[in-house]
Amino acid sequence: MKLENKVPPGNLDEKWTKYKSTMNLVAPNNKRRIEVIVVGTGLAGASAAATLGELGYKVKAFTFHDSPRRAHSIAAQGGINAAKNYQNDGDSIYRLFYDTIKGGDYRSREANVHRLAEASTEIIDHCVAQGVPFAREYGGLLANRSFGGVQVSRTFYARGQTGQQLLIGAYQGLSRQIAKGTVTMYNRHEMLDLVKVDGKARGIIARNLLTGELERHAAHCVILATGGYGNVYYLSTNAMGSNVTAAWRAVKRGALMANPCMCQIHPTCIPVSGDYQSKLTLMSESLRNDGRVWVPKTVEDAKAIQEGRKTGLDIAEEDRDYYLERRYPAFGNLVPRDVASRAAKVACDEGKGVSKSGLAVYLDFSSAIQRYGQQEANSLGIQANAAKITELGTAVIEKKYGNLFQMYEKITGENPYVMSMKIYPAIHYVMGGLWVDYNLETNVPGLFALGEANFSDHGANRLGASALMQGLADGYFVIPYTIGQFLSGEIRTPEISNETAEFMAAEKETKERLEGLMNIKGNQSVESFHRRLGKIIWEYCGMSRNAEGLKKARQLVRELKAEFYKDVFIPGTIDEFNPELEKAVRVADFMELGELMTLDALERNESCGGHFREEFTTEEGEAKRDDDGYAFVSAWEWDDDNPTLHKEELVFENVELKTRSYK
Amino acid sequence: MKLTLKIWREGGMYASGKLETYKVEADEHMSFLEMLDVLNQQLIEEKKDPVAFDHDCREGICGSCSMVINGQPHGPQKGTTACQLHMRSYKNGDTITIEPFRAKSFPVIKDLVVDRSAFDRIIQAGGYVSVNTGQAPDGNAIPIEGDTAGKAFDAATCIGCGACVAACPNGSAMLFTSAKVAHLGLLPQGKVEHEARSQKMVAQMDKEGFGMCSNVGACEAECPKEISLENIARLNRSYIASVFSSE
Ligand SMILES: Cc1cc2nc3c(=O)[nH]c(=O)nc-3n(C[C@H](O)[C@H](O)[C@H](O)COP(=O)(O)OP(=O)(O)OC[C@H]3O[C@@H](n4cnc5c(N)ncnc54)[C@H](O)[C@@H]3O)c2cc1C
Ligand code: SF4
Ligand code: FES
Numbered sequence: 071m072k073l074e075n076k077v078p079p080g081n082l083d084e085k086w087t088k089y090k091s092t093m094n095l096v097a098p099n100n101k102r103r104i105e106v107i108v109v110g111t112g113l114a115g116a117s118a119a120a121t122l123g124e125l126g127y128k129v130k131a132f133t134f135h136d137s138p139r140r141a142h143s144i145a146a147q148g149g150i151n152a153a154k155n156y157q158n159d160g161d162s163i164y165r166l167f168y169d170t171i172k173g174g175d176y177r178s179r180e181a182n183v184h185r186l187a188e189a190s191t192e193i194i195d196h197c198v199a200q201g202v203p204f205a206r207e208y209g210g211l212l213a214n215r216s217f218g219g220v221q222v223s224r225t226f227y228a229r230g231q232t233g234q235q236l237l238i239g240a241y242q243g244l245s246r247q248i249a250k251g252t253v254t255m256y257n258r259h260e261m262l263d264l265v266k267v268d269g270k271a272r273g274i275i276a277r278n279l280l281t282g283e284l285e286r287h288a289a290h291c292v293i294l295a296t297g298g299y300g301n302v303y304y305l306s307t308n309a310m311g312s313n314v315t316a317a318w319r320a321v322k323r324g325a326l327m328a329n330p331c332m333c334q335i336h337p338t339c340i341p342v343s344g345d346y347q348s349k350l351t352l353m354s355e356s357l358r359n360d361g362r363v364w365v366p367k368t369v370e371d372a373k374a375i376q377e378g379r380k381t382g383l384d385i386a387e388e389d390r391d392y393y394l395e396r397r398y399p400a401f402g403n404l405v406p407r408d409v410a411s412r413a414a415k416v417a418c419d420e421g422k423g424v425s426k427s428g429l430a431v432y433l434d435f436s437s438a439i440q441r442y443g444q445q446e447a448n449s450l451g452i453q454a455n456a457a458k459i460t461e462l463g464t465a466v467i468e469k470k471y472g473n474l475f476q477m478y479e480k481i482t483g484e485n486p487y488v489m490s491m492k493i494y495p496a497i498h499y500v501m502g503g504l505w506v507d508y509n510l511e512t513n514v515p516g517l518f519a520l521g522e523a524n525f526s527d528h529g530a531n532r533l534g535a536s537a538l539m540q541g542l543a544d545g546y547f548v549i550p551y552t553i554g555q556f557l558s559g560e561i562r563t564p565e566i567s568n569e570t571a572e573f574m575a576a577e578k579e580t581k582e583r584l585e586g587l588m589n590i591k592g593n594q595s596v597e598s599f600h601r602r603l604g605k606i607i608w609e610y611c612g613m614s615r616n617a618e619g620l621k622k623a624r625q626l627v628r629e630l631k632a633e634f635y636k637d638v639f640i641p642g643t644i645d646e647f648n649p650e651l652e653k654a655v656r657v658a659d660f661m662e663l664g665e666l667m668t669l670d671a672l673e674r675n676e677s678c679g680g681h682f683r684e685e686f687t688t689e690e691g692e693a694k695r696d697d698d699g700y701a702f703v704s705a706w707e708w709d710d711d712n713p714t715l716h717k718e719e720l721v722f723e724n725v726e727l728k729t730r731s732y733k
Numbered sequence: 734m735k736l737t738l739k740i741w742r743e744g745g746m747y748a749s750g751k752l753e754t755y756k757v758e759a760d761e762h763m764s765f766l767e768m769l770d771v772l773n774q775q776l777i778e779e780k781k782d783p784v785a786f787d788h789d790c791r792e793g794i795c796g797s798c799s800m801v802i803n804g805q806p807h808g809p810q811k812g813t814t815a816c817q818l819h820m821r822s823y824k825n826g827d828t829i830t831i832e833p834f835r836a837k838s839f840p841v842i843k844d845l846v847v848d849r850s851a852f853d854r855i856i857q858a859g860g861y862v863s864v865n866t867g868q869a870p871d872g873n874a875i876p877i878e879g880d881t882a883g884k885a886f887d888a889a890t891c892i893g894c895g896a897c898v899a900a901c902p903n904g905s906a907m908l909f910t911s912a913k914v915a916h917l918g919l920l921p922q923g924k925v926e927h928e929a930r931s932q933k934m935v936a937q938m939d940k941e942g943f944g945m946c947s948n949v950g951a952c953e954a955e956c957p958k959e960i961s962l963e964n965i966a967r968l969n970r971s972y973i974a975s976v977f978s979s980e
Contacts, residue, residue, distance in 0.1 A: 137849070
């Protein structure tokens with residue numbers, strides 16, 4: 071299969087503008103008859119559905135949530151990037167483009183990333199117009215902060231709730247179209263299959279989660295904006311319901327899965343506290359601006375802490391190893407996410423972890439408290455004693471991070487102003503996703519993928535505050551144009567019937583699949599299988615990987631899958647509201663995806679971004695990329711026994727490939 | 734810790750709802766929902782029907798979780814959703830009663846899961862700014878004064894959970910509705926449609942069968958995002974003004 075990325079010709083900074091103005095259009099009278107299905111109403115899906123509705127298409131939108139406002143996007147805290155250069159600090163579209171390409175460790179497509187940077191500025195304008203309450207300066211203008219190790223301040227934010235405020239904006243825009251009748255909204259509906267007619271995506275099979283009924287929905291094309299698959303690891307910072315089913319069903323119908331092994335691990339999450347743990351909570355990356363990461367220098371001290379004989383407070387300054395500062399003097403605690411995460415793993419693997427399980431490191435604010443306290447005392451012109459300095463410094467930290475410290479205390483029951491915080495890396499985001507071309511169309515004609523569900527812009531590693539930007543760029547500013555390239559060829563296609571043999575067959579297959587699962591009537595819960603799957607993938611295809619482990623993991627996953635189909639127990643029936651059945655369908659798909667991840671990681675004999683192969687490192691143990699051998703996107707065609715790898719070569723015409731160094 | 738749970742079961746095999754009693758062993762570090770996970774695991778192992786409850790983010794932001802714990806929506810901790818509540822708030826031997834959010838406009842779907850789609854329809858009635866993609870001026874074209882931006886933000890933090898309705902003896906949705914009216918009405922971008930929006934959203938609220946607001950204040954006390962009653966006062970003022978000016 072030849073993968074055509076359909077990147078338009080011309081100079082990088084003119085491609086999108088020229089392409090937009092020469093694209094095929096669909097006339098308003100035709101739009102009214104053309105139906106579009108949008109699955110998923112998070113940032114990407116809600117923005118797409120609202121905008122396509124405004125343009126006059128007949129849109130049907132689906133979410134498994136009880137309301138579009140509850141999508142996982144709501145949980146994003148930190149912010150959204152845009153090349154506005156409001157701070158006059160030298161930012162530009164090119165710089166945002168460059169940072170994203172470099173941050174992605176040179177494994178993304180130049181033209182897509184440049185378009186993303188171009189769209190970023192319009193996103194902010196539109197969101198402000200919708201009433202998104204971004205943070206502002208005293209003069210009433212929009213505020214920015216710097217984020218994720220870049221040198222400019224281009225991140226727009228709304229307290230610690232940027233995702234919530236952006237999603238509410240998109241949800242309100244979508245609600246307006248629902249009221250107008252341009253969008254029909256299907257809440258609590260889960261897509262369980264993709265329907266193709268004559269090779270084109272023409273509809274979906276959805277289950278009404280309240281009644282259990284299967285429904286056939288037809289349209290001229292289908293858009294998937296169904297989010298990321300981080301929950302394959304069971305424990306992640308994703309919402310409990312996030313899953314791969316919609317994307318995976320498309321893969322089963324011939325769509326290609328790109329870079330499935332590229333997952334992002336976030337270094338500052340609250341560590342696992344016990345076997346009952348259901349999900350992990352992210353602590354904002356901004357904490358690393360003032361916090362210092364450390365473990366005890368000796369295994370003996372660490373052991374004492376693990377066994378509860380000592381706490382961090384008992385370890386003297388000279389017995390602490392601030393390992394990021396030691397290993398990466400230039401960036402210190404501010405190294406990128408992947409580097410910080412791996413360093414924590416190394417420390418814990420050496421036996422220096424600081425929790426009962428040995429899987430945690432300290433993030434300490436005492437130096438910052440002392441430093442800020444002294445500064446405050448100086449500026450107040452007072453001679454302060456130690457206690458006063460601590461008090462003043464604590465107040466500064468509280469002002470900066472108060473809500474995060476409070477959240478930490480709610481979850482752990484420990485006071486982080488006194489005890490160092492405990493943190494550990496966790497799965498947070500996936501760069502991999504459905505393969506799409508420049509039009510965001512998959513290799514299946516008429517099937518599009520947006521947001522975290524596609525692979526398009528972040529290469530091997532995503533920079534902070536760039537996922538919200540990408541989701542909204544895709545939905546508001548890219549798909550409304552590029553969908554015309556496909557639909558302009560469909561203006562003579564009459565309404566698609568949902569009664570054709572293809573729809574009936576897909577419905578039947580789905581029904582049989584669900585009945586098959588229900589009829590297993592084994593002894594183990596869905597949850598227990600999901601936990602075991604997560605453990606395998608985390609152990610062998612998580613923060614660091616090696617060939618032997620990956621081969622073993624593939625075998626383990628296949629065995630687990632076989633056991634699942636023999637021994638899973640799902641209570642209740644098909645024809646009712648049945649959350650256990652919903653989970654079972656999702657876990658079944660995660661099993662196959664998990665297997666593909668191990669294959670992809672095994673195939674990629676290099677270390678880049680979030681993918682760290684122990685065999686491919688420099689002498690100092692840092693990641694070693696192989697641009698001659700692996701500057702391509704892996705696009706997998708699924709097969710139960712032997713998935714096939716297709717490659718899209720990445721061509722870099724505008725940036726020079728360099729080794730990332732943070733020493 | 735050993736706990737006794739009394740949980741409302743409705744739907745499925747429980748044609749008419751009832752409180753069912755369960756025993757569960759919990760750890761103080763568990764979240765409240767993880768404690769329910771443990772119970773459900775236990776029920777599944779016994780081949781019984783697990784307790785259905787809505788949840789997703791488990792960090793207090795999506796507004797999915799919706800249960801009344803010992804008489805209080807979201808439980809005892811102020812400014813905290815059920816999913817953020819931890820078992821260290823309880824002790825060995827405690828009995829905990831768990832019921833769904835109850836209101837005429839929130840019919841029970843199963844056990845602790847209720848239908849809150851009425852909230853979506855209130856937003857559809859006018860809870861937006863009428864701007865199409867691509868029409869916006871530059872983001873910094875209109876500066877917004879800090880105090881106003883802050884107040885709009887406070888109102889915008891509503892997570893649409895419905896605890897306010899469950900807490901209200903009248904089942905009123907005024908706190909939710911007024912928070913949206915305030916969020917948009919305070920900002921220059923939303924001011925233009927403010928009066929029409931207030932009227933349409935209040936009319937939809939009535940149509941959905943939510944009760945009248947009689948200033949009890951239970952909504953504010955139980956709201957996990959501590960949305961202020963001031964928003965209701967503000968809506969009452971603008972609503973009355975808009976009704977009079979249009980008559
Ligand atoms: C804790 C956390 C913090 C983050 N912070 C930031 C940040 O500060 N900045 C940033 O840029 N990014 C951040 N991210 C990443 C970012 O939030 C996500 O990548 C992004 O929001 C994904 O948006 P989406 O629209 O693609 O998908 P989602 O928001 O996940 O939406 C998926 C939608 O698809 C629906 N769906 C899925 N499957 C089906 C199906 N089979 N049938 C029907 N409907 C289905 C769901 O109901 C939902 O509506 C963060 C992520 C996490 C976990
Ligand atoms: S006002 Fe408070 S209680 Fe009511 S829906 Fe909003 S967040 Fe929930
Ligand atoms: S589960 Fe999201 S707020 Fe409780």
